[in-house]
Amino acid sequence: MTQVIEGMELVYEKPQTMTDAYLHYCPGCGHSVAHRLLMEVVQEMGIQDRTVGVAPVGCSVFAYNYMNIDMQEAAHGRACAVATGVKRVMPDKFIFTYQGDGDLAAIGTAETVHTINRGENILIVFINNGVYGMTGGQMAPTTLIGMKTTTSPYGREQATMGYPLKITEMISVLPGAFYVTRQAVHTAAAVRKTKKAFEKAFEYQKLNRGTCFIEIVSNCPSGWKMTPVESNEWMEKNMFPLYPLGDIKVPTQLN
Amino acid sequence: MIRGTIIVAQDTCKGCELCIVACPQDCIEMSERLNVRGYRYAQLKNDTCTGCVNCALVCPDVAITVYRQPKSTSKKIQPAAAVA
Numbered sequence: 001m002t003q004v005i006e007g008m009e010l011v012y013e014k015p016q017t018m019t020d021a022y023l024h025y026c027p028g029c030g031h032s033v034a035h036r037l038l039m040e041v042v043q044e045m046g047i048q049d050r051t052v053g054v055a056p057v058g059c060s061v062f063a064y065n066y067m068n069i070d071m072q073e074a075a076h077g078r079a080c081a082v083a084t085g086v087k088r089v090m091p092d093k094f095i096f097t098y099q100g101d102g103d104l105a106a107i108g109t110a111e112t113v114h115t116i117n118r119g120e121n122i123l124i125v126f127i128n129n130g131v132y133g134m135t136g137g138q139m140a141p142t143t144l145i146g147m148k149t150t151t152s153p154y155g156r157e158q159a160t161m162g163y164p165l166k167i168t169e170m171i172s173v174l175p176g177a178f179y180v181t182r183q184a185v186h187t188a189a190a191v192r193k194t195k196k197a198f199e200k201a202f203e204y205q206k207l208n209r210g211t212c213f214i215e216i217v218s219n220c221p222s223g224w225k226m227t228p229v230e231s232n233e234w235m236e237k238n239m240f241p242l243y244p245l246g247d248i249k250v251p252t253q254l255n
Numbered sequence: 256m257i258r259g260t261i262i263v264a265q266d267t268c269k270g271c272e273l274c275i276v277a278c279p280q281d282c283i284e285m286s287e288r289l290n291v292r293g294y295r296y297a298q299l300k301n302d303t304c305t306g307c308v309n310c311a312l313v314c315p316d317v318a319i320t321v322y323r324q325p326k327s328t329s330k331k332i333q334p335a336a337a338v339a
Binding site: 007022030185 | 260272294313314315316317320324
């Protein structure tokens, strides 16, 4: 219960759509900020009883413990396919998937691409931190060139391991994608922009025009072996040149 | 100047220090004591807080509740959302 202070107005509190469970994420992780923004938007739009989330495999596998809405767990990478089924059975519900880069960009590439190609009317939230965080910081498809991970101890080499996969740009060319954007949650200004993007995506879902895809470039202090503050600075310096923030595809006509 | 204050849920805070970087007034510090989970937690160090909400926006553990003085102090506005 929120405390009342005499002569002061309450301006910010934890959204009611989040449960009281203690978040298991590492200190400074961007996942919980994304959880909170999603739930704030759900609360402000008053769609708590009409929203169904699909949780992935990865660090955010316990997302259903923190979001006080209906949730469904999917097999590794298959969140988009599960969300397709949920949306087709219940077309009046707001459906979103919440996936990391190992889930969406590696094992789930086929499901993701084909879901967007069909223009399924769902919201896909993609958290990109460049490593497999849950299993101990292995190399992901989105790992930067030269970035050291536990499976690329000398840094990622292009010759043997390929280039970082820019899946957001890839899927933005599909006609089924309606709104594609890349945001971050490392500063207060970025958090406000990301919340705006979530609001737009849920509004667009009412129009039934295609898939909304929001990438959130995030940090992984444990996987990158840095403090949270250092990891945010490193992300600004190294991740943002390759993954620039901003809208990639915006709807030109809404009606 | 508008005055504000924050309340940090001490046992939820994981001591990531992101709020210290986000605070434009430089009014948050880490505690000397540890909480039940063994982390140092964020706390107010002076009364320069303006209730700008930046710390709460970047807090990954949703540990910060923000309060602000109403714009006209003559009218005592009760926080409607806080009653429930």
